[in-house]
Amino acid sequence: MPTSQVSQVSDNAREIRRTAEFPPSIWGDRFINYNSEQAEIHNASQLQEIEELKEEVRKELLAAVNNSLPKPQLDFIDAIERLDVGYHFETEIQQVLQHLYNTYQL
Structure with missing residues (x-):
């Protein structure tokens, strides 16, 4: 294709392309401005609650x-x-599975 035809094709492609008229997101830019440091646990009470929940699952x-x-x-x-979250409870899961195996020979 000669250069003039290529530029005509690209000019035509630019003319045909339309912009979408999407409504604004209901979330705003909350996730665009996400900062991973905000997700870290900084509070000792949160750490204590996590440990209590893990103990409850155990x-x-x-x-x-x-x-x-x-x-x-x-x-x-x-x-x-x-x-x-199974990696937190590997030992306990292994004990339960071993008990099931010994009891029921599954």
Whole structure:
């Protein structure tokens, strides 16, 4: 294609291109101005609450060993893993799974 035709094609492409008239976002620019440092935990009370919640989950996992039905135990472990917090409870999950295996030979 000769240079003059290329410039005509690009000029035509510029003319055809229209801008979208999108309404403004209901979120504003909250996420555009996201600062990862804001997401860090700075408060000692937040850290304490996190540890308390982790301890509560540990107790629930170990209480699941005494549960007579394996399905609720497996569902609870599945939920923990799907929430991607299972790495906090690897030992407890291993204990529950070992107990299920020994009890039911799953």
